[in-house]
Amino acid sequence: MKRVWKTPELDYYNLYADMLQQPHLLIAGATGSGKSVVINGMMTTALKDSPAAVQFILIDPKRVELVDYKELPHTLRYSSEPGEMVQALQEAITITDNRYRDMARQHVKKYGGGAVYVVIDELADLMTTNKKQVQPILQRLCQIGRAANVHVVAATQCPLSAVIPTPIKVNFDSRVALRTRSGQDSRNILGVTGCELLPRYGQGYYMTPEGCRLYNIPMYETETPDIIEYWRKQKPRIVWNG
Ligand SMILES: Nc1ncnc2c1ncn2[C@@H]1O[C@H](COP(=O)(O)OP(=O)(O)O)[C@@H](O)[C@H]1O
Ligand SMILES: [Mg+2]
Known part of the structure; x- marks a missing residue:
């Protein structure tokens, strides 16, 4: 994929x-630096596509950040309780494994179907509720997800390795760094200080x-509720084949 950098004023989409x-x-x-705003922006953008092209598995330890997306036809699973959240990750692994089986059958190295976004807001909360179970599943999901078009999108306020172990962090080779509390936090995300100076x-x-x-x-102040409402109304009319 060729990446074209836009100037900041241009084309947020x-x-x-x-x-x-x-x-x-x-x-x-x-x-308060805007992590959930970034997640909402991405989901709003993703919702330009139909549920055949984009699906969500939502993990919401705070119970209020992703709940608006719960009733969408794109949402395979919404989870906010500790046991449910582990199951949701496991379901993402199952989807990924099934896709690998399809890929092997078709002799392709990359899955050609729709994207599944496993959205976690927030990762530090998920890790503190159930680190022992979560860590190996999440690590495996990150390792096998990419070729299967299964993507993990995770927000966290605390990028310390005590909270997010290095084997998990290294799988996130793309990062958004908003304002951090300290230069050390900035270094934990980007490898350099500077995020503590952001607005x-x-x-x-x-x-x-x-x-x-x-x-x-x-x-997206108005677009997000508008597109959620649009898809919620469509849900009863969407008929799955097979
Ligand atoms: N990019 C932005 N543009 C405008 N307001 C923003 C932006 N990012 C954050 N805010 C403001 O800050 C508040 C907190 O953002 P939020 O995404 O909930 O932070 P976090 O998830 O990092 O705690 C938002 O409700 C909004 O009022
Ligand atoms: Mg948040």
Whole structure:
């Protein structure tokens, strides 16, 4: 994929669409820095596509961040209780395994069907509720997900290795770094200090293996509820084949 960097004022749709194309994305920053705003922006962008092309598995330890997306036809599973969240991750693994089986049958190395986004808001909360069970499943999901078009999008306020172990963090080779509380937190996300100097919200660094640059981060105040409402109304009319 060829990446075209846009100037910050231009085309926010492209920024979020690009983030969605990353294998896995980690969004980090202090409380109130706009992590959930980034997640909502990406999901709003993803919802331009039908449930045949985009599906969500939502993990919401805080119980209020992703609940608006629960009733969408795109949502395979919404989970907010500790046991449910582990099951949701396991379901993502099952989907991935099934896709590998299809790929093997068709002799292809990359899955050609729709994208599944496993959205976690927030990862630190998920890890603290059930680290022992979560860590190996999440690690495996990150490792096998990319070729199967299964992507993990995770927000976290605390990128310390005590909370998010290094074997998990290294799988997120694309990152959004919003304002952090300290230079050390910034270093934990980007490898360098600087995020502690960002404005309280509204700007962030977007780092991929190809480079890192500063973006203005837009918030879709009206578009998000509008598109949720649109799909909720469609849900009873969507008939799955098979
Ligand atoms: N990019 C942005 N543009 C406008 N307002 C923003 C932006 N990011 C954050 N905010 C403001 O800050 C508040 C907190 O953002 P939120 O995404 O909930 O932070 P976090 O999830 O990091 O705790 C939002 O409700 C909004 O009022
Ligand atoms: Mg949040």
